[in-house]
Structures are given as structure tokens and as C-alpha cells.
Amino acid sequence: xxxxxxxxxxxxxxxxxxxxxxxxxxxxxxxxxxxxxxxxxxxxxxxxxxxxxxxxxxxxxxxxxxxxxxxxxxxxxxxxxxxxxxxxxxxxxxxxxxxxxxxxxxxxxxxxxxxxxxxxxxxxxxxxxxxxxxxxxxxxxxxxxxxxxxxxxxxxxxxxxxxxxxxxxxxxxxxxxxxxxxxxxxxxxxxxxxxxxxxxxxxxxxxxxxxxxxxxxxxxxxxxxxxxxxxxxxxxxxxxxxxxxxxxxxxxxxxxxxxxxxxxxxxxxxxxxxxxxxxxxxxxxxxxxxxxxxxxxxxxxxxxxxxxxxxxxxxxxxxxxxxxxxxxxxxxxxxxxxxxxxxxxxxxxxxxxxxxxxxxxxxxxxxxxxxxxxxxxxxxxxxxxxxxxxxxxxxxxxxxxxxxxxxxxxxxxxxxxxx
Amino acid sequence: xxxxxxxxxxxxxxxxxxxxxxxxxxxxxxxxxxxxxxxxxxxxxxxxxxxxxxxxxxxxxxxxxxxxxxxxxxxxxxxxxxxxxxxxxxxxxxxxxxxxxxxxxxxxxxxxxxxxxxxxxxxxxxxxxxxxxxxxxxxxxxxxxxxxxxxxxxxxxxxxxxxxxxxxxxxxxxxxxxxxxxxxxxxxxxxxxxxxxxxxxxxxxxxxxxxxxxxxxxxx
Numbered sequence: 001x002x003x004x005x006x007x008x009x010x011x012x013x014x015x016x017x018x019x020x021x022x023x024x025x026x027x028x029x030x031x032x033x034x035x036x037x038x039x040x041x042x043x044x045x046x047x048x049x050x051x052x053x054x055x056x057x058x059x060x061x062x063x064x065x066x067x068x069x070x071x072x073x074x075x076x077x078x079x080x081x082x083x084x085x086x087x088x089x090x091x092x093x094x095x096x097x098x099x100x101x102x103x104x105x106x107x108x109x110x111x112x113x114x115x116x117x118x119x120x121x122x123x124x125x126x127x128x129x130x131x132x133x134x135x136x137x138x139x140x141x142x143x144x145x146x147x148x149x150x151x152x153x154x155x156x157x158x159x160x161x162x163x164x165x166x167x168x169x170x171x172x173x174x175x176x177x178x179x180x181x182x183x184x185x186x187x188x189x190x191x192x193x194x195x196x197x198x199x200x201x202x203x204x205x206x207x208x209x210x211x212x213x214x215x216x217x218x219x220x221x222x223x224x225x226x227x228x229x230x231x232x233x234x235x236x237x238x239x240x241x242x243x244x245x246x247x248x249x250x251x252x253x254x255x256x257x258x259x260x261x262x263x264x265x266x267x268x269x270x271x272x273x274x275x276x277x278x279x280x281x282x283x284x285x286x287x288x289x290x291x292x293x294x295x296x297x298x299x300x301x302x303x304x305x306x307x308x309x310x311x312x313x314x315x316x317x318x319x320x321x322x323x324x325x326x327x328x329x330x331x332x333x334x335x336x337x338x339x340x341x342x343x344x345x346x347x348x349x350x351x352x353x354x355x356x357x358x359x360x361x362x363x364x365x366x367x368x369x370x371x372x373x374x375x376x377x378x379x380x381x382x383x384x385x386x387x388x389x390x391x392x393x394x395x396x397x398x399x400x401x402x403x404x405x406x407x408x409x410x411x412x413x414x415x416x417x418x419x
Numbered sequence: 420x421x422x423x424x425x426x427x428x429x430x431x432x433x434x435x436x437x438x439x440x441x442x443x444x445x446x447x448x449x450x451x452x453x454x455x456x457x458x459x460x461x462x463x464x465x466x467x468x469x470x471x472x473x474x475x476x477x478x479x480x481x482x483x484x485x486x487x488x489x490x491x492x493x494x495x496x497x498x499x500x501x502x503x504x505x506x507x508x509x510x511x512x513x514x515x516x517x518x519x520x521x522x523x524x525x526x527x528x529x530x531x532x533x534x535x536x537x538x539x540x541x542x543x544x545x546x547x548x549x550x551x552x553x554x555x556x557x558x559x560x561x562x563x564x565x566x567x568x569x570x571x572x573x574x575x576x577x578x579x580x581x582x583x584x585x586x587x588x589x590x591x592x593x594x595x596x597x598x599x600x601x602x603x604x605x606x607x608x609x610x611x612x613x614x615x616x617x618x619x620x621x622x623x624x625x626x627x628x629x630x631x632x633x634x635x636x637x638x639x
Contacts, residue, residue: 002529013517326515332474333574334502334530336494412475415509416465 003339006330007346010323021315022354028311029359029390032304034366035297036386037379042293045199045213046286048127049250052089053283057252062274079272085254085261091201091247092119092233096167097182102157112168112182117150119233120201124250128201130230135161135192140232143189150231151192153200153220163190165229188229194220200228211277212285216248250279305393312394316401319351320344327406328414337411341402348398356391421448421471421582421613426480428466428636440466442636444480450581453608454615455627463636464617465586471615472507472584473497485581502530506575510587512567514559514574520546521555524574531578545577546570549603565596572603576612583607585616589623601626 011018062076080088097112105111120128122140130137130151138149152159159165168182194200202218220228251265269276327340335343367379428441440463448454458464469475470482473489482489484504489497501507506527514523524542533541546552549569554562559570568588575583585604589597601623608614616627624630632639 005529009518009522329513329515330526330530331498332472332501332507332509332513333527334498334578336498338494339498412469415469415474415513 003342004346004350006343007348007350010319010326010343010347011350014322017319018351021319021351022358024311024315025352025355025394026358026362028304028308029356029387030362030366032301032308032386032390033359033363033379033383035300035304036382037363037367039294039297040380040382042290044129045217046290048124048129048201049213049216049286051127052124052250052252053279053286055252055279056257057086057250057279059248059250059277059279059282060269060274061248062272076272079268080249082268083251083265085257086265087252087254089121089123089250089252090233091121091249093117093247096185097170098165098167099182100163100165102159102163112170115165115167115229117167117188117229117231118201119231122232125232128230130198130200131195133193133195135190138191138231145187145189147187147189148231149191150188150229151194152190152230153194153198153228154196159190159193161190161193164188165190188231190229194228194230200230210285210289211282212289213282214289252279304390308390308393309397312397313401316348316398317405319347320402320405323347324405324409324414328411331411332415337406341406344402344406345399348402349395352391352394352398355394356387360387420450420483420485421446421615422481422483423447423471424481426470426477426482428463428470428475428477432478440636441470441477444633444636444638446631446638448613448615450613451608451611452613452615452629453605453627454613455624455630456615456617456633457619457621457624457630458633459619462633464633466636467633468584468586468615468617471582472505473500474507498530502527503578504580505582505584506572506578506580508568508571508575508583508585508588510590512564512571512591514567514570516560518559519555520551520557520559520562520570520573523559523570524577527574527578541577542573545573548576548607549573563596564592565599568592568596568600569603572600572607576607581613583612583614585614587617587619589618589620597623 080090093116095114095116098115099110099112103113103115119125125140128137132151133154135151138151142148147164154160165188166184167186167188169185170180171183173179173181198220199217200220202216253262266276323344327335327337327343330340330343331337363379363383423444423446426441426444427439429437429439431437444463444467446467456464456467466475470477471484473484473492477490480490484500487496487500489500492500507513515526521539521542524545525538528538528541543552543555546555549572551566551569551573554566554570559567562570568591572583572588575585583604588604589600592600597620604614604616605626614627616623618624
């Protein structure tokens with residue numbers, strides 16, 4: 001306890017010097033953690049599709065319709081259903097209509113408004129881990145009232161948890177081409193609100209020139225006018241009957257897959273029209289994306305480590321050398337020379353502890369600011385590892401340098417310097 | 420009692436730049452004595468004081484303090500002697516400048532593992548003895564030279580040691596303050612403490628009951 005006491009005294013009796021060191025350490029931890037958090041955010045896009053990318057197969061994106069084309073949707077679905085020897089994991093995307101009160105324009109209260117609903121196959125849906133502002137991630141099962149659960153981005157319509165939004169399908173009367181009627185198909189109940197500025201799973205990989213996982217996401221903001229609903233598509237009610245707009249599909253070879261089946265499948269998809277990419281190419285592009293991101297962030301990380309090294313060596317050396325005179329006094333008063341090392345360690349431990357606490361607090365606080373999403377920050381266990389490694393590095397240096405300086409110095413030399 | 424027999428101290432022992440600071444020194448200091456060790460600069464006075472204070476080691480000879488042979492004692496036991504048996508006062512006061520007077524005086528008590536509740540009482544009592552109890556909460560760097568030396572003496576006596584060792588205790592003080600400090604040492608000696616003062620000031624030496632002179636590492 002006495003060593004801790006004198007270590008503590010050393011800190012509080014030189015407040016300015018020690019506050020500067022604490023702030024420097026905290027700053028280094030924050031920069032290091034934010035760099036790692038930025039790196040993490042890239043793998044957040046990659047991870048949900050990682051398992052699928054490890055299979056042989058291809059990624060297919062049907063040619064986009066310039067206008068709504070129900071027949072084309074039906075043909076896409078029929079083609080997908082008729083593929084032989086593959087498992088298809090799909091995105092389902094459709095524009096539906098609603099007259100929900102929050103969307104209504106007071107000038108035209110009876111109008112129906114088109115809204116986009118994105119649903120995902122349950123094999124990937126569960127792996128998305130979108131940050132929620134509140135509520136929970138929607139279940140793949142309909143609730144007791146037969147409603148489909150969904151999460152939504154909060155936009156100017158002020159969508160909130162508990163809102164039940166009726167969706168309709170527009171049906172054109174054969175007799176009267178301009179007479180459109182709306183048939184209610186299901187209600188969506190909002191169970192979670194996606195955080196602002198979140199990259200949400202999108203529908204069309206073709207929009208991404210590099211054709212990697214990043215293309216599967218679109219930035220959703222509360223300032224956007226368009227509504228965005230994500231639901232699980234596992235429910236047959238949602239997929240088979242209504243959400244027919246099939247978008248990017250990940251097609252995985254089954255065990256009995258062979259060249260004959262492959263040729264036939266490729267022919268069917270070719271007739272449908274769209275872009276087909278080998279899964280291995282998609283994985284390669286995505287791996288390259290992750291690697292590029294890592295390479296971009298690497299200099300910052302190395303810089304942080306270099307700063308930690310130089311800063312700590314300087315400050316610990318200055319601190320230990322500055323304290324030697326006092327250590328000589330403790331020795332005169334009955335402290336063993338090797339015990340002054342404990343005082344030095346307590347001193348360093350307190351400074352590093354305060355720096356680490358401040359650094360971690362700063363990082364967490366930053367994570368809750370709007371800037372975190374804007375700079376694509378995502379804290380996870382890698383941050384815990386990095387913080388642990390940095391603190392360990394700080395502690396090791398704080399131990400090694402005083403051991404070297406104090407071990408190389410005889411107390412009698414310090415006392416002689418005084419006389 | 421302190422008993423030194425045929426003590427030799429060599430710096431950089433067994434190295435090419437070895438230098439013998441004390442040669443075959445023998446000295447006995449009885450309990451209750453007030454002794455001045457005088458000599459020119461570099462004669463070996465401070466080296467002898469450092470050895471008596473268990474700050475430094477020696478290669479040959481014998482040093483016994485209160486029936487304890489110091490040669491080859493463990494660091495722990497040497498630290499215990501520095502803490503309990505000797506109180507050391509230096510020319511430059513050897514105080515922690517950032518601490519208050521009370522905090523400085525309490526340092527030996529912490530290393531003596533005294534009960535926390537008694538620390539303030541003991542420290543204030545030591546300050547009372549040197550006449551600066553009212554300065555207890557003042558920061559050391561705001562004190563005069565004479566006041567700082569009193570703090571150093573208070574710290575030296577706070578653990579009630581048998582021996583007070585002072586290395587040029589008046590070297591940084593004016594004549595009037597020097598006289599006051601020497602009176603303080605005399606008073607402590609009258610209270611039964613054994614006082615050993617290193618000095619090259621004849622006035623200080625004359626105020627001690629006994630003087631010995633060191634020249635070229637030998638007692639003359």
C-alpha cells in the first residue's frame with residue numbers, strides 16, 4: 001500500500017506533466033480503437049455472406065426492369081425454381097402500396113403511396129446485424145395476429161415501433177386499363193428502428209463496380225425521403241405470394257451438381273437476362289476489398305504503435321529519471337532500492353490506468369455520437385484485443401524502462417550527487 | 420555503540436579504475452557521544468558516513484552497530500537499520516520538494532510499517548522537538564534553508580533512532596542559522612542521541628565533544 005501511496009503522490013504532485021501523459025495515452029487508445037473500429041465495420045458487410053461465399057456457385061443479378069413488369073418477375077421466379085442441383089439464397093425486393101396514415105399527404109388523403117420492402121432469405125437474414133436505434137431485430141415468423149415483422153429506417157414519416165402498416169398490391173382491371181384497384185395482402189408490424197446512417201442490405205449487386213460485398217449494401221439515412229423496410233423472407237406467405245421482385249441471388253451447388261446441370265442452368269439464366277458472376281470471383285473481389293481496407297488502415301495502426309512506443313519510452317524515462325532524486329530520499333529513510341521499483345511501477349500503473357480509462361470512455365462516447373456511423377465505426381471484440389495489447393505494451397515498457405534505469409543506478413550515487 | 424575495525428572501502432573494486440577511499444579505518448563511537456569527523460574535501464569523510472549509515476558497502480574490515488555486524492547483511496536488514504537505528508541529515512536537506520513538511524517527516528514512518536493512526540502524532544511530535552510544528556502543512560519549497568534543515572532533522576529523529584548522522588549540516592546555512600542547528604544537535608545529544616557530524620567548519624567541529632580527522636582515507 002505504501003508503494004501505491006508514493007506512486008500516487010508522484011502523480012498528484014506533478015499534475016501538469018502527468019495529465020499530459022494521461023491525455024496522450026488516452027488519445028493513442030482512442031485513435032487505435034477508432035482505426036480498428038473502422039476496420040471492423042468493413043467485415044460487418046463481409047461476415048453475413050462469408051458462409052455462402054465459401055461454397056462453389058455463382059451470384060446472379062437479373063436485368064433490372066426500367067418499369068414495373070409483373071410478368072418478368074414471374075419469369076425470374078419460375079426460372080429460379082427450375083434450376084437444377086443448386087440451392088438459391090435470394091433477396092426479394094418489391095414495391096408495394098399503402099395508405100397508412102403517416103404517409104398520407106393531407107391534400108390527397110385517399111391516395112396510395114408506393115413503398116419498398118426488402119426481404120431476405122432466412123439463411124442470410126439472421127446473420128445481418130444492423131445496429132438498431134431501438135426495438136429488436138424482426139423475427140422470421142409471423143406473429144400471433146398474422147402480421148409480418150419488420151425493421152424500418154426512421155425517416156420524415158416518423159415510423160415508430162408498434163406501427164402496423166397495411167400493404168396493398170395494385171391490380172389493373174382488364175376491362176378498364178386506367179382503373180387500378182388495391183388488394184390488401186398483409187400488414188407489417190414495426191418491431192425495430194434501424195440506427196441512422198446505417199449501411200443496410202440492398203438488393204442489387206450490379207450497382208457496385210467492384211462487384212464485392214459492399215455492393216450488397218446501401219446507406220440509409222433518416223434524412224432520406226424513401227422508406228425502407230427489412231423483413232425476413234422465409235415466410236412462404238411473403239415470398240411465394242407477394243414479394244416477387246427477385247433481385248441478386250446467391251446460387252450454391254448441391255452435392256450432385258455436375259457439368260450437364262451447370263450448362264443447363266447457365267442457359268436458363270442467360271435467357272432470362274442479367275449478370276452472372278462466379279462465387280469464387282465474388283469472394284475474391286470481397287477478400288480484395290477487405291484486404292484493401294486493411295492496407296489503407298495499416299499505416300494508421302503502425303503509426304499508433306510507433307507513437308505509443310516513442311511516447312512511452314520518452315515519458316517513462318523522463319518520469320523515472322525525474323523521480324530518482326526522490327527515490328534516493330526513500331532509500332535514506334529505509335526503503336530497499338529494489339522496492340523503489342514498486343513505487344515506480346505503481347506510479348506508471350496509475351498513469352496508464354487513468355489513460356486507459358479515459359481512452360476507453362472516449363472511444364465508447366464517440367461510438368454513441370452520430371459521427372461514429374458517418375465514419376463507419378463499429379466496436380467489437382477486436383477493440384478489446386487492441387486495447388488489451390496497447391495497455392500490455394504500455395505496462396511492459398513501464399516495467400522494463402524503470403528496471404533498466406533503477407537497476408543501473410546505485411542509490412549511493414544519487415546521494416553523492418546531492419552532496 | 421558503533422565499532423569499526425580495519426575497514427577498507429574501494430570504489431570500482433577489482434576493476435582497472437579502482438580507487439581506495441578508506442584504508443584500514445578503525446573507529447569506536449560510544450552511545451551518547453557527539454563526534455565531529457573533519458577533513459579536507461575528498462579525504463573520505465562522506466564515504467565513512469555513508470558506510471556508517473548503511474548507504475554504502477565496504478570490501479574489507481568489520482562494522483558493528485548495536486551488536487549487529489553489518490558486513491554482508493541483506494538489503495532488507497540494511498534498510499531496517501537505516502530506518503530504525505540511524506537518522507541521516509544531508510547538506511542539501513534531502514527533502515521531497517513537492518511534499519509538505521508533515522509528508523516529508525512521515526516518510527520513514529511509512530517504511531517502518533507504523534500504525535497509520537500514530538503517524539501524524541509521531542511526525543508532529545518530531546516537528547515539535549525541532550520547533551516547527553506550526554509549519555506542518557506548509558510546502559517544503561516555501562521554507563527557508565534553516566527551516567528545511569529542521570524538517571530534515573525532524574525526519575531523522577521521527578523513528579527515534581539511536582544515531583543521528585549529519586553530512587555538512589550547516590554547509591548551506593548562514594552563521595546564525597548554523598549556530599541554531601548546532602544547538603539543536605546538542606539538544607538531541609543531551610537527550611541521549613549519539614550524533615556524528617561530518618564537517619570542515621572548525622566552529623561546528625569545536626562544538627562537538629570529540630573530533631577525529633580523516634586525511635587521504637585514513638584517520639589521523
